[in-house]
Amino acid sequence: METKKYEIYNYWKDKAITKNFEVKLWEACTTDDEAVKITDFPDEIFCWACEALPYVTADSDNIKTLWNHDHFLDRAHIFAKSKGGEDTPSNLFLLCPNCHVEAPDTTNLQNFYAWVYYKRRFDNWVLTCKKEFEKAANIKRADVEELYKRWERLSLNLDTVEALRGQMAEKCALHGSAISMSSKMMSFIDILLELTEE
């Protein structure tokens, strides 16, 4: 039988990956390990590599079904399935579809852990958005520092973020089944300029 997401979560919930790409109990880690903890809160579904969040979480009244009914994360094999990697909690890791494609298919476990460690530290979702924002600013020949200042002036809260996302969605067109990051970020800059015009 296929290992369920909740079992995978249960195995990894108290684990961390150290700077030497070893899996260790979080409690046993010291500051020298510079470890990345896999997950903090039991009710938080997110990609364990890039930290992307699902747009919707499963409707559920307990933790077990919250994990098992999730549709966002893939069950990714650590030791590659095609090389005989088993369907056990210790050999499975929960990744968003993008990271699942990007993850190394390997027989060297340390390669997988090194990749996760790198994603968490240097290539996570927040950093990707920041990079894409700055790229869009360069394409539009806008001053990035100036844009960041305008962004601060917006003093965002949950309501204004919702409104902003709505306005962005109106300006973006679907290309196949996706809206490109460049259209999202470039329209975000247009809106940012409009809203903070003096």
Ligand SMILES: [Zn+2]
């Ligand atoms: Zn991811």
